[in-house]
Amino acid sequence: MSVFLLLPLVLALGALGFVLGRSRAMTSAGGSIRNLHSLPSYYGFNVALSVIVPALGLLALLSLLLPILIDNRVSAFIPAESIAQDTTRSLVMSDVRRVAEGLDTAIAAGAMSEDEARSLSTDATDVRERLGAVGVALGSTVEPFVLEAAQSYRAQAATAQLWTTLLVLGVAIAGFVVSYLRTNRDFRARNVVENGVLVLLMAAASIAILTTLGIVLSMLFETRNFFQDYRWTDFFFGTTWSPNFRGDSELGIIPLLWGTLYISFIALLVAVPIGLFAAIYLSEYASHRFRSFAKPAIEILAGIPTIVYGLFALITVGPFLRDYFAQPTGLGESASSVMTAGLVMGIMLIPFVSSLSDDIINAVPQAMRDGSLGIGATHSETIRQVVLPAALPGIVGAILLAASRAIGETMIVVLGAGAAARLDLNPFEAMTTVTVKIVSQLTGDTDFASPETLVAFALGLTLFVITLGLNVFALYIVRKYREQYE
Amino acid sequence: MTDLSAGGIPTDRPKSSLLTEDARTKKRNAAERRFKMYGLGAVLLGVAALVMLLISILGNGLSAFQQTYVTLQVELPADKLDKEGNRNRDEMAKVSTFGYAPLIATAMEQTVATLEIETELSAKEQGEVISKEAAAQLRNFVLANPQVVGQTIEFEFLANGRIDGYLKDRVTRETAALDKNVSPGQLDLTDALMEEGVLEQRFNWAFLTMPDASGQRPEAAGLGVAIMGSIYMMLIVLGLALPIGVAASIYLEEFAPKNRITDLIEVNISNLAAVPSIVFGILGLAIFINFAGLPQSAPIVGGLVLTLMTLPTIIIATRASLKSVPPSIRDAALGVGASKMQSVFHHVLPLAAPGILTGTIIGLAQALGETAPLLLIGMVAFVREYPAGPPEGFFDPASALPVQIYNWTQRSDPAFVERASGAIIVLLIFLVSMNALAIFVRRRFERRW
Numbered sequence: 001m002s003v004f005l006l007l008p009l010v011l012a013l014g015a016l017g018f019v020l021g022r023s024r025a026m027t028s029a030g031g032s033i034r035n036l037h038s039l040p041s042y043y044g045f046n047v048a049l050s051v052i053v054p055a056l057g058l059l060a061l062l063s064l065l066l067p068i069l070i071d072n073r074v075s076a077f078i079p080a081e082s083i084a085q086d087t088t089r090s091l092v093m094s095d096v097r098r099v100a101e102g103l104d105t106a107i108a109a110g111a112m113s114e115d116e117a118r119s120l121s122t123d124a125t126d127v128r129e130r131l132g133a134v135g136v137a138l139g140s141t142v143e144p145f146v147l148e149a150a151q152s153y154r155a156q157a158a159t160a161q162l163w164t165t166l167l168v169l170g171v172a173i174a175g176f177v178v179s180y181l182r183t184n185r186d187f188r189a190r191n192v193v194e195n196g197v198l199v200l201l202m203a204a205a206s207i208a209i210l211t212t213l214g215i216v217l218s219m220l221f222e223t224r225n226f227f228q229d230y231r232w233t234d235f236f237f238g239t240t241w242s243p244n245f246r247g248d249s250e251l252g253i254i255p256l257l258w259g260t261l262y263i264s265f266i267a268l269l270v271a272v273p274i275g276l277f278a279a280i281y282l283s284e285y286a287s288h289r290f291r292s293f294a295k296p297a298i299e300i301l302a303g304i305p306t307i308v309y310g311l312f313a314l315i316t317v318g319p320f321l322r323d324y325f326a327q328p329t330g331l332g333e334s335a336s337s338v339m340t341a342g343l344v345m346g347i348m349l350i351p352f353v354s355s356l357s358d359d360i361i362n363a364v365p366q367a368m369r370d371g372s373l374g375i376g377a378t379h380s381e382t383i384r385q386v387v388l389p390a391a392l393p394g395i396v397g398a399i400l401l402a403a404s405r406a407i408g409e410t411m412i413v414v415l416g417a418g419a420a421a422r423l424d425l426n427p428f429e430a431m432t433t434v435t436v437k438i439v440s441q442l443t444g445d446t447d448f449a450s451p452e453t454l455v456a457f458a459l460g461l462t463l464f465v466i467t468l469g470l471n472v473f474a475l476y477i478v479r480k481y482r483e484q485y486e
Numbered sequence: 487m488t489d490l491s492a493g494g495i496p497t498d499r500p501k502s503s504l505l506t507e508d509a510r511t512k513k514r515n516a517a518e519r520r521f522k523m524y525g526l527g528a529v530l531l532g533v534a535a536l537v538m539l540l541i542s543i544l545g546n547g548l549s550a551f552q553q554t555y556v557t558l559q560v561e562l563p564a565d566k567l568d569k570e571g572n573r574n575r576d577e578m579a580k581v582s583t584f585g586y587a588p589l590i591a592t593a594m595e596q597t598v599a600t601l602e603i604e605t606e607l608s609a610k611e612q613g614e615v616i617s618k619e620a621a622a623q624l625r626n627f628v629l630a631n632p633q634v635v636g637q638t639i640e641f642e643f644l645a646n647g648r649i650d651g652y653l654k655d656r657v658t659r660e661t662a663a664l665d666k667n668v669s670p671g672q673l674d675l676t677d678a679l680m681e682e683g684v685l686e687q688r689f690n691w692a693f694l695t696m697p698d699a700s701g702q703r704p705e706a707a708g709l710g711v712a713i714m715g716s717i718y719m720m721l722i723v724l725g726l727a728l729p730i731g732v733a734a735s736i737y738l739e740e741f742a743p744k745n746r747i748t749d750l751i752e753v754n755i756s757n758l759a760a761v762p763s764i765v766f767g768i769l770g771l772a773i774f775i776n777f778a779g780l781p782q783s784a785p786i787v788g789g790l791v792l793t794l795m796t797l798p799t800i801i802i803a804t805r806a807s808l809k810s811v812p813p814s815i816r817d818a819a820l821g822v823g824a825s826k827m828q829s830v831f832h833h834v835l836p837l838a839a840p841g842i843l844t845g846t847i848i849g850l851a852q853a854l855g856e857t858a859p860l861l862l863i864g865m866v867a868f869v870r871e872y873p874a875g876p877p878e879g880f881f882d883p884a885s886a887l888p889v890q891i892y893n894w895t896q897r898s899d900p901a902f903v904e905r906a907s908g909a910i911i912v913l914l915i916f917l918v919s920m921n922a923l924a925i926f927v928r929r930r931f932e933r934r935w
Contacts, residue, residue, distance in 0.1 A: 004877055004878065064778055067778075067779040068777075068779070071779075190825065194825060194827040197827060198737075198741060198827070200733060201733045201734070201736055201737035201741065202737055204729075204730045204731075204733035204734040204737065205733070205734040205737040205738055205742070205751050206751065207730055207734065207794075207797065208734065208751055208754040208755045208758060208797065208798075208801075209750065209751060209754050211754075211758060211769070211794050211797075212754050212757065212758060214769055214773050215761070215765060215766075215768075215769045218768065218769055218772030218773055218777075219765075219768060219772070221772075222772060273528065274528045274531050274532060275528075275532075276528075277524050277525045277527070277528030277529075278525065278528040278529045278531075278532050280525050281522070281524075281525025281526055281528060281529050282525075282529060284525075285522055285525055285526075286529070294529050294532075294533060297532070297533050297536055298529070298532045298533065298536070300536055301532065301535065301536055301539075303851070303917065303921065304539070304855075304914075304917075305854075305855025305856070305857065305888055305913065305917070306855070306857065306858075307855065307857045307888045307891050307892060307910070307913075308539070308543065308855075308910050308913070308914070309539075310857075310892075310895070311543070311891065311895060311906055311907065311910060312539050312542055312543070314895055315542065315546060315903055315907070316538075316542040347532075347535045347539070350532050350535070351532070354532070378514055378515070378517070378518045379518060379521075379522075380517060380518045380520075380521035380522065381514070381517075381518075383521070384521075401760070404760060405760075407762070408761075408762025408763070408764065408765070409762070410762070410763065410764045410857070410858035411857050411858055411892070414858075414892075415892075415895060435762070435764050435858070438764055438768070438862075439764070439858065439861050439862065442767075442768070442771060442861075442862045443861055443862065443864075443866055448776065456768070457768065457772070460764070460765055460768045463762060463764070463765065464761065464762075464765050467760065467761065467762055468757060468760075468761070471757060471760040472757070475756070
């Protein structure tokens with residue numbers, strides 16, 4: 001039975017459990033709520049939760065673990081010597097899965113019977129042609145061992161599905177029976193249900209930890225694989241980036257980091273003055289009416305998806321900069337450049353800097369401004385010499401957060417910065433960043449055995465560490481500052 | 487005081503007065519005005535950037551909602567399309583699009599001849615005014631309505647992308663002379679056909695409903711599959727992120743003891759909110775696709791990744807709105823004998839619901855525009871088939887709105903720039919309506935204590 005059938009079935013059983021549990025409690029209390037320990041619906045919830053939670057937990061666990069188990073067992077089926085020189089076990093396995101899916105499709109389309117699929121052999125029939133007839137295109141003729149493995153894969157998948165169905169339904173029914181039998185007027189249903197709900201709440205809260213763990217572990221694991229094929233010193237200190245899927249790639253991170261930092265620097269050069277001055281003007285000078293129009297307008301910039309900025313860089317800013325600055329001055333010929341990406345990213349960061357700085361400037365106590373104005377300073381002198389120094393740690397924190405955003409930004413640089421890894425000072429040249437290379441190494445058909453693919457995980461881990469470091473540092477500064485005035 | 491004013495003022499310095507500004511005050515006031523102008527300038531620059539962005543997108547994209555159509559009388563000869571003569575759909579399907587293409591070319595030639603338009607173009611060149619997608623369109627129509635075979639029907643075809651571009655001023659005679667896909671003669675023919683009313687520009691519903699098309703057929707490319715994929719992903723995000731986010735916030739805000747584990751969770755949540763989105767894509771690729779074996783390009787994987795990304799937003803919003811419910815509500819509930827759990831679920835949560843809803847909608851809007859992680863989990867694939875209905879459809883390949891935009895920017899035909907900008911307009915309309923809904927919910931339902 002497929003998951004799509006099992007899931008509603010378990011839920012229906014849970015609903016039934018609710019009704020039956022509730023009525024059993026009422027019967028045991030002689031029809032009067034006053035004789036019950038808890039409200040009647042708690043008895044229902046108790047049965048329903050005992051049915052649904054363990055069964056669905058088991059279902060999730062099994063559907064995660066069984067495919068891995070099957071893969072391992074089928075993969076052991078493939079003789080090591082039949083894996084050709086230019087391929088890997090995982091590629092053969094994906095062939096096996098494809099053939100198995102093809103057989104399923106053929107049966108579903110009525111082109112083949114179940115028995116036929118089981119007893120098919122490459123000597124008698126051309127499997128590729130028969131599967132091609134039902135619309136499953138295979139890249140090459142099917143090797144006998146692949147077909148055998150696919151058949152065993154199908155058999156094991158069927159067994160696994162049967163066991164999943166039996167186990168899940170078994171657990172659901174067991175939960176139903178146990179909790180139903182326990183239901184009587186003295187059973188403390190509310191306490192049990194509330195404890196159960198509390199456990200569910202805790203599980204939900206711990207997903208945040210699991211996510212972080214998942215991010216770190218998945219990247220650490222693949223990065224370790226990468227460093228087994230590629231020397232870590234060459235990765236961290238190499239100054240050339242030229243991946244080459246035939247092998248002998250040079251995968252130095254330095255040019256990518258340089259591009260990332262250069263673009264982020266230009267972005268901050270745009271965003272920090274504009275954002276800061278906008279925040280100062282809006283919080284210190286602007287009339288209420290102007291503020292109520294301008295502040296949301298600037299904050300709209302924060303809600304625009306980055307792909308929109310990317311397209312803006314690609315079709316408007318890039319050609320504009322090339323035609324009016326780069327080509328007349330002879331600095332570059334390319335529309336995608338550090339300047340393009342930096343400018344557009346700067347625009348994206350303006351609301352980020354301005355709203356954070358706005359909060360921080362507003363947190364400076366009014367008494368400090370009054371004191372300064374009272375001894376005759378002008379408004380701007382007060383801001384420059386009293387408010388800004390007091391707000392400085394917070395503003396530095398905001399800038400660091402903006403920097404971490406800029407470093408991790410992907411779509412603007414993918415569309416605006418170019419793909420050539422280069423160590424150059426000219427801002428009108430196309431350069432590339434860490435995020436661009438993660439995208440280009442991991443999109444399309446990827447082979448998880450080659451260092452050219454795995455390097456993306458090392459790049460991702462580097463990016464994660466840098467942005468995490470910046471964030472932690474920035475939050476530390478901001479928090480430390482806030483404590484001073486509260 | 488009098489002593490000082492009598493002899494204390496140095497004689498070489500001019501008398502200062504409060505009524506006339508001295509040089510130094512002038513300087514200070516000028517600096518003040520300059521500073522204020524810098525601030526105003528910065529605000530205006532920010533607003534100008536927004537306006538430029540919108541003008542650029544609207545200017546490039548609005549024309550995507552207009553499309554050129556050619557209306558022709560097409561003869562559908564039975565001896566070619568249905569050799570057996572029994573209108574059996576399976577047998578008719580054996581006639582491929584190559585069987586239909588000549589019919590359209592003939593129809594075009596006849597139309598040009600009956601309208602007495604003078605042209606030096608060959609029949610093939612005249613036929614090229616119509617999209618390459620036309621044969622497939624006609625074939626699908628005939629297969630859906632077998633009874634039309636043998637008749638002459640009026641059919642609307644898409645015009646070729648270059649012809650469409652000419653009518654939108656993207657293609658000119660100069661560029662056409664250099665372009666091997668279109669010739670100035672075809673543009674002359676276009677003008678003539680336009681005058682006769684054979685060609686017309688209309689609102690382009692197909693842009694919103696049709697699937698993507700190949701790089702040579704920008705006129706046929708639509709957002710149908712991408713919108714479906716995005717909606718599926720939003721359903722998954724809503725179905726997972728809202729309950730998990732609310733549950734996590736209730737635990738952290740109402741039940742969690744102050745200890746190291748709680749601290750760890752809190753630090754994790756605030757850090758996850760700042761992790762670059764592409765890292766979530768790597769997580770999705772490594773965990774959901776490679777480890778758990780979920781299919782590539784499927785909305786389920788995209789939905790799961792976006793759920794993890796949206797969770798911090800929803801948790802932060804939910805906690806803020808739980809915090810804003812005054813403790814007196816909890817105390818009153820506890821005072822009349824409710825358990826802690828009952829006070830939270832029966833009283834605090836309903837009062838916090840508008841804030842939670844607002845936060846959720848804003849989180850969803852963020853997730854809708856997210857592109858980078860979806861690139862890594864294979865949603866860039868070229869998908870022409872619509873996914874099936876949920877829940878099976880969650881596992882079918884699909885595209886997503888922002889990824890479709892990215893996809894179109896990577897194609898060489900400039901007509902795709904128009905399509906991409908048009909798709910952005912669609913995306914922005916979705917975002918604006920979601921945010922408007924959030925503002926409405928906040929204004930209408932939120933209670934302040």
